[in-house]
Amino acid sequence: MFEDIETETEWVCGFCNKTYHKGQVFPIGEKFYTAEWAFKLHKDEHDIVEEILKLPRTATGLTEVQEALIPMLYAGLKDEEIASRMSISQSTVRNHRFRLREKEKQARMFLTVMEKLQLKHGDEVMPHKGATMLDDRYQTNVKEQEKILKTYFTDEGALLSFPAREKKKIIVLRRISTYFKEGATYSEKEVNRILSRVYEDHVLLRRYLIEYGFLDRTRDGAVYFLK
Template sequence: MESRNELFFSADTEELKKGCRENDKEMKCLICGETYEKGEIFPFEGRYFDAGKRMKLHLEKEHGSMLHFLLNSGLAGVSEIQSAILAAMAEGLSDKEIAARQQIAQSTVRNHRFKLREKERQARVFLAIMELMKESVPTEENDPGEKLCEPHRTASMVDDRYVITEEERTQILGTFFDENGHLKEIPAREKRKVVILRKIAENFKPGTKYTETEVNRILKRINDDFPYIRRLMIEYGFLDRTSDCSSYWIKE
């Protein structure tokens, strides 16, 4: 079965814009995996909708617009200020209005708009290059061990820490976890931390809110240094929490 992460990263441009994958039988949310079968009617807030409309309502209520989600996913490769400018552009704001909102000069806004336009052109060319490479040299299929793991969608920053092959991931998990799922030690290397934290995140259910006590109880079963692991889970973009730490949840 295709995981939510695989579903998201295997989506084409049109699917990412829509926020879902559609076939003859169903529609599936790329973000959380919520599925609606075609031909069925679904209740929502006292009314009933077909699969297509229900998926649109789901995306709006649970995830906001796809533009908002993608801009805040950390996967677009844009800076924080560029993300804010793109969001403002989507609202139809002028350079002057954007500059006032961000407290920067209009010339700075124009400069970022130019860079973003160039980035768009480069992205189209790079995508074509990668597609051509896959067609001519399917190296990952020839050597499954060299297949790269996709970074989790909520990674706070995607960098060299996330360059991990499936073979490396298997070796790291086998080294640091015992047969009972207990973490023998917290690795010092960043790449290894990413792997073990992603594994630990599987102990939390998407859409469920946890108190700090409940989070600690789950993490303590894995390793005694649960406060440090909890901090790492937040730092690396696996867990999120309210400002008063009264509620925690797995980021999606």
């Protein structure tokens, strides 16, 4: 989530997909900056808390009240002021603070459990959430996956060729799916733009990402998103 993309020709912001082409000069205020510096300045404009709160609740696990409360807590407002703005009592604000701390504890415990599972079964690579059928194609490990990715991708993330074997195809598609943000939506034009940076046949990649359950789209094909 929010992972930036760098290719031989450009930087792409992981928050908003804004693109900075290498070799170009960008005016910011009264000064001009190279693409690299313009990209860094652009990244500073994003606030990670604000960006997370823009995600759907299915991704954040937050309630509507918590979404409204967190920006005020983040701004350092006192309970009295928060209570006034939300038209609730101060004791209710304190109760929400307690629930958020409990959610934090639960998240930490869950991460600990997952880390232990990873240590115990670290070589196993779990199928992606949208996998349409679980079979031998998904039986792989980290070492095998890394070897295949090194074979098919350049250091800059471009795909050299699209594999014919099913297992390799799934591993390659899994990597390409990481160029899309969880909870974000994309037009077909935006999807094509992202995929064309990876491989010349972006139509093929788009078709397989949908077919193998990495991407999904609305019935009219106007909106794409991670499955």
